[in-house]
Amino acid sequence: MRKFKMAVCQMLVTEDKEENLAKAEKMIREAKSQGAHIAVLPEIFNCPYSRKAMVQAAETYPGETTNRLSSLAKELSMYIVGGSIAEKSHDKIYNTSFIFGPLGELLGSHRKMHLFDIDIKGKITFKESDVFEAGEKVTVVDTEFCKIGVAICFDVRFPELMRIMALKGAEVIIIPAAFNTTTGPAHWHDTIKIRAVDNQVYCIGASPARNLQSNYHAYGFSTIIDPFGKVIAATKEEETIIYGEIDLDYLEKVREELPLLKNRRKDLYTLTEL
Numbered sequence: 234m235r236k237f238k239m240a241v242c243q244m245l246v247t248e249d250k251e252e253n254l255a256k257a258e259k260m261i262r263e264a265k266s267q268g269a270h271i272a273v274l275p276e277i278f279n280c281p282y283s284r285k286a287m288v289q290a291a292e293t294y295p296g297e298t299t300n301r302l303s304s305l306a307k308e309l310s311m312y313i314v315g316g317s318i319a320e321k322s323h324d325k326i327y328n329t330s331f332i333f334g335p336l337g338e339l340l341g342s343h344r345k346m347h348l349f350d351i352d353i354k355g356k357i358t359f360k361e362s363d364v365f366e367a368g369e370k371v372t373v374v375d376t377e378f379c380k381i382g383v384a385i386c387f388d389v390r391f392p393e394l395m396r397i398m399a400l401k402g403a404e405v406i407i408i409p410a411a412f413n414t415t416t417g418p419a420h421w422h423d424t425i426k427i428r429a430v431d432n433q434v435y436c437i438g439a440s441p442a443r444n445l446q447s448n449y450h451a452y453g454f455s456t457i458i459d460p461f462g463k464v465i466a467a468t469k470e471e472e473t474i475i476y477g478e479i480d481l482d483y484l485e486k487v488r489e490e491l492p493l494l495k496n497r498r499k500d501l502y503t504l505t506e507l
């Protein structure tokens with residue numbers, strides 16, 4: 234199929250894990266009823282984005298959250314990009330996205346590679362590395378439609394990673410994320426857009442809705458951008474689902490008419506994955 238429908242569930246994440254899981258399920262069911270083939274959840278969707286909550290909610294794989302996503306993907310016969318959760322593995326915790334196919338099978342998982350350690354004076358200080366270990370591999374999964382790259386939030390700021398995914402054949406790049414009210418207005422829209430334009434991919438940013446009851450105020454503004462940089466779906470802060478059609482023939486046309494990937498000067502520079 235050269236066209237398919239993507240749904241981004243911008244869900245309001247609360248302190249209640251069960252409520253979050255039930256909400257994610259409800260939104261995915263709604264996305265399916267609207268004809269979506271792929272549903273995407275935001276970064277850290279089963280608990281608040283705080284050190285204490287993430288440590289408490291951490292689960293091994295397979296575990297409660299991933300079992301529920303897998304069963305739902307199978308029941309609805311759809312793809313689910315499971316935002317991310319705190320994944321416990323041996324004595325470490327990772328910020329991990331689990332991606333399920335329509336048989337409920339695990340297609341891949343991405344552990345956030347770049348941890349969000351920032352200190353913008355008077356605005357926001359956050360040190361993800363207090364909780365998480367960094368992942369070490371680039372994630373591109375095969376689907377019946379195309380290859381899809383998955384990276385998490387701060388990862389999107391590293392253009393080399395996005396380019397490597399495109400070079401590995403990704404035509405869609407999905408970014409479960411939780412930008413905030415300082416960096417979001419400054420960088421979110423432009424960053425997602427330029428990753429789409431540079432790599433001539435559909436780029437999807439999936440944020441939680443903004444929850445003013447929580448300590449971390451997610452930016453929201455989930456969006457789907459096409460390979461020419463056009464916003465095909467977008468929202469603001471509130472809880473909602475946005476939908477967009479992914480058209481792989483259009484992507485091919487953009488790549489033919491404006492041949493960026495083909496015209497790289499590989500004789501002069503290279504990008505290696507260590």
Ligand SMILES: NC(=O)CC(=O)C(=O)O
Pocket residue numbers: 348349385386387388390410411412413416417
């Ligand atoms: N939360 C993140 O990982 C990244 C973010 O908010 C930003 O890059 O800004």
